[in-house]
Amino acid sequence: MSLEYRVAAFVVLSMAVMFADSRFDYLDRVRYSLGFLTAPVYWLADTPARVSNWIDDVFVSHGDLIEENERLREELLFAQRELQLLAGLATENNRLRALQEASASVNGRVLPAEIINVSSTPGTRRVLINRGATDGVLVGQALLDAHGLMGQVVEVLPFTSWVMLITDSRHGTPVQVNRNGERAVARGSRGDVPELELEFVPDTSDIEVGDLLVSSGLGQRFPKDYPVAEVTSVVHDRGQPFAVIKARPLAQMDSTRHVMLLALTGNEADRGDGTAPVWVDTAQNKPAVPIEEQIEELSASPQEEVVNPEPDSVSPDEPLPSEVADILPEEPSNQQE
DSSP states (O other), X not given: OOHHHHHXXXXXXXXXXXXXXXXXXXXXXXXXXXXXXXXXXXXXXXXXXHHHHHHHHHTOOHHHHHHHHHHHHHHHHHHHHHHHHHHHHHHHHHHHHHHXXXXXXXXXXXXXXXXXXXXXXXXXXXEEESOOGGGTOOTTOEEEOSSSEEEEEEEEOSSOEEEEEXXXXXXXXXXXXXXXXXXXXXXXXXXXXXXXXXXXXXXXXXXXXXXXXXXXXXXXXXXXXOEEEEEEEEEOOTTSSBOEEEEEEOSOTTTOOEEEEEOOTTOOOOOTTSOSOOOEETTSSSXXXXXXXXXXXXXXXOOOOOOOOOOOOSOTTSOXXXXXXXXXXXXXXXXXX
């Protein structure tokens, strides 16, 4: 038989076998048996590669291990740094959300601000904020945080302002007990502990430990019914006409950074030149610029540490007029214009 006939016969036979296998699966057992027989061949063929990998793993140099260990340490350090940044951003975001919710409960116009410095003068408790005369800030405006009343502006500079905290011994805050409406004046303690003391409270007054003190609104300087402090101790002395009552401020004065300024009653702080931030009217349903956008813009912009020498024109022993009198703190005569 010639070669041509043999090729043709093999082609026909192959087509017949493929057709039979596709239709009736006659060759499944044959393929399974051939795969079982050829497995040792594949294993022997892969032996050199497996031996080479094993040798590489066993004989890795000590220097390579040290280098890889150092690289992993650096990656771990960078990962921990990113984790700390994310944790800080999450905490700051929670504080900004709390400040936004607190601003909704205040009637009037508010302006977000940021504390950038703390007074180091002994006997005074003041902070410096990054808002000044160019932003429409005036002496006497109240400073709030998301948890309570902080203080009021006592000096306005072009781009910054000094705020006297309510824990300063020269500052008096008119408050009332939220439980029964009994009024008093909370003055900052002269001790090292930043707390408040209620002045001239009769020994028969109904004030208990745990009572919430809110601003009474007398003097129209602070917002009415805004949280101020919580009563921590009440001492009744039968030989004294007044009780000794101390309270803990609710504002986080030592930890908070983002605060808000409250406009004075009847004070038009909007500026027509467009250079100052817009004061948001919290009484409106749709403010011109939402408070959350101002807060996010304030937190996103880096603030340089401003070192403003605190004016020494106000003596620590000079009393600050109480807000009950509804007058602004008088500027000292020797203050520089």
